[in-house]
Amino acid sequence: MLLRAIACAALLVAPAQAKQPAPAELPALYAALEKADTVVEGSNTPKRTLYVFFDANCWFCHLTWKALQPYEKAGLQVRWVPVAYQKDSSAPKAAAIMQAKDRLAAMRENETKYRAKSYDGGIRPARKVPPELAAQFEANAKLMESFDSPGTPTLVWKDAAGKIKVEIGMPHLSLLPAITGLPAQKIDDPEFDEFR
Numbered sequence: 001m002l003l004r005a006i007a008c009a010a011l012l013v014a015p016a017q018a019k020q021p022a023p024a025e026l027p028a029l030y031a032a033l034e035k036a037d038t039v040v041e042g043s044n045t046p047k048r049t050l051y052v053f054f055d056a057n058c059w060f061c062h063l064t065w066k067a068l069q070p071y072e073k074a075g076l077q078v079r080w081v082p083v084a085y086q087k088d089s090s091a092p093k094a095a096a097i098m099q100a101k102d103r104l105a106a107m108r109e110n111e112t113k114y115r116a117k118s119y120d121g122g123i124r125p126a127r128k129v130p131p132e133l134a135a136q137f138e139a140n141a142k143l144m145e146s147f148d149s150p151g152t153p154t155l156v157w158k159d160a161a162g163k164i165k166v167e168i169g170m171p172h173l174s175l176l177p178a179i180t181g182l183p184a185q186k187i188d189d190p191e192f193d194e195f196r
Contacts, residue, residue, distance in 0.1 A: 021148055026164040029146050033156060036140060038079035039103045042072030048181035049077045053144040053154040055086045056093035056121035060170040061153045062114045065107075067192065070185035071176060080107060083144055083152060084137040092125030095133050099126060155179060170195060 021029060033051050050068070054061035068078055082098060084091035093110065100106035106123055113122020144154050147166050155167040160181060167179060172195050177184045 021146065029143065030156065030158070030164050032143055033081070036081050036143065037098065037136060038081050039097060039107045040077065040079050041104055041107065042077040043075045046077030047075040048157060049079060050180065051079045051081055051156040053081045053083050053140065053149070053152050055083055055090050055152045056097065056110055056123065057086045057090050057119055058152045059116065059119050062111055063170045063191065064153045065111045066189065067170070067173065067176065067187060070187065071180045071182055074182045074185055076180045076182060081140050082137055083141040085141060089120070089125050091129045091134060091137055093121045093123050094137055095126035095129040096123050098133060172196070
């Protein structure tokens with residue numbers, strides 16, 4: 001687990017270009033992704049839908065969440081796909097989000113209260129992780145790996161031509177218009193200086 005977290009952190013400091021799955025495999029993988037149970041955030045009538053695999057404790061997932069907020073206001077819908085591998089509290093935090101009456105509010109609580117010094121999502125972990133949710137998180141992780149991704153965040157979308165695209169790691173801000181299909185949005189937060 002620690003090695004995966006270290007690998008995730010290392011690849012996300014400078015986003016990596018992973019080997020993509022064979023083009024023939026992508027439609028089936030994307031179809032499976034469309035069936036995943038997610039936290040839906042953003043527009044109800046989206047100009048584009050973006051899937052993001054995330055761990056509730058992942059610093060770079062948190063940054064991705066923050067960077068995508070203005071794009072959501074501009075017409076993006078993000079479907080957050082939970083995985084749980086970075087810390088022992090990852091699965092209980094993901095379970096707290098997925099079991100919440102209002103998943104979107106729970107996701108926002110996790111991100112707005114994120115503790116950067118300890119790399120901890122801000123939501124209180126669930127006391128128990130039901131076996132079906134643990135199995136869901138594992139299935140999501142296997143699906144993420146099927147896109148040849150070693151860690152979170154992993155972004156998957158269809159471009160304007162319907163071609164399935166994958167970006168691993170916190171994207172550089174200059175890539176967000178291509179990923180979201182929307183004009184560049186203003187992001188002044190100094191936390192993003194290394195991603196400009």
